[in-house]
Each structure stands twice: as structure tokens, then as C-alpha cells.
Amino acid sequence: MYDVEKVRADFPILATEVYPGVPLIYLDSAASSQKPTTVIQAMDDYYQRYHANVHRGVHKLSEMATTAYEMARVKVAEFIHAPAPEQIIFVGNATEGFNLVAHSWGRANVGPGDEILLTEMEHHANIVPWQILAAERGATLRFLPFHEDGTLALERLGEFLTKRTKLFSFTAVSNVFGTINPVRELVDAAHAVGALAMVDAAQLTPHMPTDVQAIDCDFLAFSSHKMCGPTGIGVLYGKRELLEAMPPFLGGGDMIRRVTFEGFIPNELPWKFEAGTPRIAEAIGLGAAVDYLTGLEMEAVQAHEQSITAYALESLSEIPGLTLLGPRGVRHGGVASFTLQGIHPHDIAEILDKDGIAIRAGHHCAMPLHHKLGITASARASFYVHTLPAEIDKLVASLHRARDVFRLER
Ligand code: PMP
Numbered sequence: 001m002y003d004v005e006k007v008r009a010d011f012p013i014l015a016t017e018v019y020p021g022v023p024l025i026y027l028d029s030a031a032s033s034q035k036p037t038t039v040i041q042a043m044d045d046y047y048q049r050y051h052a053n054v055h056r057g058v059h060k061l062s063e064m065a066t067t068a069y070e071m072a073r074v075k076v077a078e079f080i081h082a083p084a085p086e087q088i089i090f091v092g093n094a095t096e097g098f099n100l101v102a103h104s105w106g107r108a109n110v111g112p113g114d115e116i117l118l119t120e121m122e123h124h125a126n127i128v129p130w131q132i133l134a135a136e137r138g139a140t141l142r143f144l145p146f147h148e149d150g151t152l153a154l155e156r157l158g159e160f161l162t163k164r165t166k167l168f169s170f171t172a173v174s175n176v177f178g179t180i181n182p183v184r185e186l187v188d189a190a191h192a193v194g195a196l197a198m199v200d201a202a203q204l205t206p207h208m209p210t211d212v213q214a215i216d217c218d219f220l221a222f223s224s225h226k227m228c229g230p231t232g233i234g235v236l237y238g239k240r241e242l243l244e245a246m247p248p249f250l251g252g253g254d255m256i257r258r259v260t261f262e263g264f265i266p267n268e269l270p271w272k273f274e275a276g277t278p279r280i281a282e283a284i285g286l287g288a289a290v291d292y293l294t295g296l297e298m299e300a301v302q303a304h305e306q307s308i309t310a311y312a313l314e315s316l317s318e319i320p321g322l323t324l325l326g327p328r329g330v331r332h333g334g335v336a337s338f339t340l341q342g343i344h345p346h347d348i349a350e351i352l353d354k355d356g357i358a359i360r361a362g363h364h365c366a367m368p369l370h371h372k373l374g375i376t377a378s379a380r381a382s383f384y385v386h387t388l389p390a391e392i393d394k395l396v397a398s399l400h401r402a403r404d405v406f407r408l409e410r
Pocket of ligand 1: 031093
């Protein structure tokens with residue numbers, strides 16, 4: 001049995017008050033999740049007991065730090081079922097993963113007349129790097145549309161995936177709609193026209209089991225800070241032959257095997273893509289986060305989130321004037337985005353904050369998606385391993401209070 005109360009005790013911040021007498025109700029995990037004690041302690045332990053640079057010194061501390069850093073890579077590889085740890089590149093965040101692929105693979109493989117296919121529900125992290133690449137290389141970006149209910153227009157895939165498509169990069173789970181896209185189907189469709197497939201797993205890996213081999217994607221990126229781990233680190237997974245063929249992204253120490261005044265020979269995977277002193281404490285923290293989630297079991301995490309999300313969508317839909325964005329009656333990522341007639345999302349968030357409830361308001365780094373919906377912003381509550389039904393009830397009560405503040409009719 002999944003014991004939410006026991007899980008909650010693992011997160012020290014959940015016992016805090018936002019204002020005197022007002023306990024925290026954290027409904028913003030899709031933006032960044034809170035951290036369990038084990039993650040905080042793992043990083044603390046590194047700094048207190050064995051901080052040193054990795055891959056360089058021959059002294060004991062450096063050896064300990066290197067082992068812990070590389071162990072974190074092994075843990076991440078196992079967590080997403082990567083064939084080998086060398087295919088796990090530690091980057092700054094999911095955003096950097098996209099930039100790395102756009103910069104390194106993109107500049108070597110994309111030229112005038114080529115197309116990159118995205119979807120209309122992408123986060124800016126999976127739009128802007130391709131816009132920069134397309135502008136530079138004379139390539140064209142195309143966007144697979146979504147239906148009104150926030151599901152992709154899969155029936156139009158054949159129109160958008162063509163012989164000209166070099167890469168199809170799409171999100172596994174929408175951070176606004178909560179749509180869970182049919183990842184394997186999309187990857188297969190890309191491969192069928194000879195294109196590569198990149199998956200934005202920022203809202204997948206923290207919430208559901210991730211299996212890169214079952215998905216068969218060529219690249220996949222996610223961030224540590226949304227999955228109980230620290231900020232400052234993310235992961236790029238890639239198929240080995242692709243990563244091996246790609247030129248380095250950033251140059252400097254660690255990413256080289258040999259340097260002369262004339263040039264350099266790059267290091268092997270994964271270090272070829274990890275220039276300079278890496279994110280040592282962050283990798284160790286991410287490793288602890290992976291241990292933590294593995295201990296909870298991702299299937300159980302997913303089931304808990306499914307039920308809490310269904311409850312939230314049901315409860316929110318009963319509020320007068322509230323419009324939910326995204327699909328209903330299907331499996332849904334752990335987000336509930338909405339607009340409330342007569343109140344701007346920022347005002348909603350401010351009123352909720354006074355009740356200790358943290359939600360996100362704005363465009364959630366998906367401006368084109370909101371533009372297509374004809375709105376500039378929405379409010380988003382998001383759920384995680386520690387969310388309680390009682391917190392959803394408080395969210396609903398607080399939204400009723402917001403309506404009262406704005407004197408909207410009950
Ligand atoms: N993709 C999606 C779907 C996201 O939700 C986010 C974070 N909001 C990102 C990419 C980017 O993550 P980061 O800012 O950690 O790079």
C-alpha cells in the first residue's frame with residue numbers, strides 16, 4: 001500500500017508554514033519538486049566528508065567523489081533502462097539537453113530544406129533551440145497541431161512527417177494539458193520516414209516508469225529538480241552510435257583526451273559532453289533522488305498521481321466559471337491547468353498563496369500553446385508523491401474564496 005503520510009514525513013518542507021499558522025500546500029511540483037531528506041543529506045555528506053574534484057586527483061577524496069559521481073550515472077541509467085551508463089550525459093537541465101542536441105547533432109546534420117517537426121504543445125525548451133538552429137541552417141520548423149481537448153492531431157501525422165523531416169522532437173507529457181502522448185507510436189512514425197526522435201521527458205521521468213529502450217527514442221532529456229533531485233543538473237540520454245558521431249558541444253577540461261597547440265582529441269562518452277568540473281554534488285543528489293523514487297516504486301507513484309489527479313479534475317470541474325485545459329476521462333499527467341472566468345490567473349495565485357497554497361500562474365513556458373487557445377495565461381496546480389486529497393479540497397475551498405473576493409456569483 002502506498003502510504004502518503006509516510007512519504008510526506010520524508011519532505012521536511014511539508015512541515016513548514018508559509019505564513020504564521022498557515023501550513024504549506026505545495027501544488028507546484030511540475031515547476032520544481034520538493035526534496036526528501038535523503039537527497040539533502042547525500043549532498044550535505046559529500047560536502048562535509050569527501051568533497052574534491054573528480055576524474056583528476058589520485059588522492060582518496062577525489063577517488064570517493066569520482067566513484068559517487070559515476071555511481072549516480074549508473075543509477076540514472078538503470079532508472080530509465082538505458083543500455084549503458086555512457087549514454088547518460090549530465091547536463092544543466094532538460095533545456096540544456098535540447099540545446100546540446102540542436103547544437104551538436106543539429107549543426108552536423110541539418111541543412112537548407114530540411115525540416116524539424118515539433119508539436120504545438122511544446123515547452124519553450126523544445127522550441128527555441130530548434131528555432132535558433134533552423135534560422136542558422138536554413139531549415140524549416142513544423143508543428144503538429146493539437147485538438148481543442150489538448151490531444152495531438154495524430155491523424156495528421158502523415159502530413160507533417162515527410163522525407164524532409166530530420167528530427168521529430170516532442171513532449172511525452174504536456175506540462176500544461178497533462179496529455180500523455182503515445183510516445184512509442186510517435187517514435188515509430190518518425191523512424192518510418194527516416195527521421196530521428198527526441199523525447200521531452202521533463203514531465204514523464206519524475207512521474208512514471210521510463211524505459212528508453214521500450215520507447216526506442218534516439219534522444220531523451222529531463223531535469224533532476226522535478227524528480228526530487230537538486231537544481232543545476234539534468235540528463236540527456238542518446239543512442240550510442242549517435243552520441244559517438246556527434247561533435248562536442250562545449251570545449252574545455254575533462255572533455256578531451258589530448259590537447260596540443262594545434263588541436264584536440266575529444267574524450268570518450270560520456271565525458272566528451274561534460275566539459276569542465278562537472279556538477280558533482282548535484283549528480284550525487286540526483287542519484288539519491290533516483291534511489292528515493294525507486295524505493296517508492298514508480299508504478300506506485302504513477303498510480304497515486306493518477307488517482308489524486310482524477311480527484312482534482314473532478315473537484316475543480318464543479319467550480320462555477322472554471323474551465324479545465326486538457327483532456328478528460330483519459331490517463332492524465334499530474335497537472336490541472338485552468339482558467340477562472342473573471343479572475344486573472346495571477347490574482348488567483350496571489351489569493352491562494354495567502355492560504356498557503358503554491359500554484360503556478362502564467363504561460364508555463366508554453367506561450368505558443370496559450371496563444372493558440374486565445375489566452376495569455378492559465379493557472380496550474382500540479383501534484384506529486386506527497387499530495388493528499390485534503391489538499392485538493394483546500395485548493396477548491398480557496399478558489400471559492402477567490403470568487404468571493406472578486407464578488408462572482410456562487
Ligand atoms: N519540458 C517540459 C515539458 C517542462 O515542463 C519543463 C520545465 N517546466 C522543461 C521542458 C524545461 O525544464 P528545465 O527548465 O528544468 O530545463
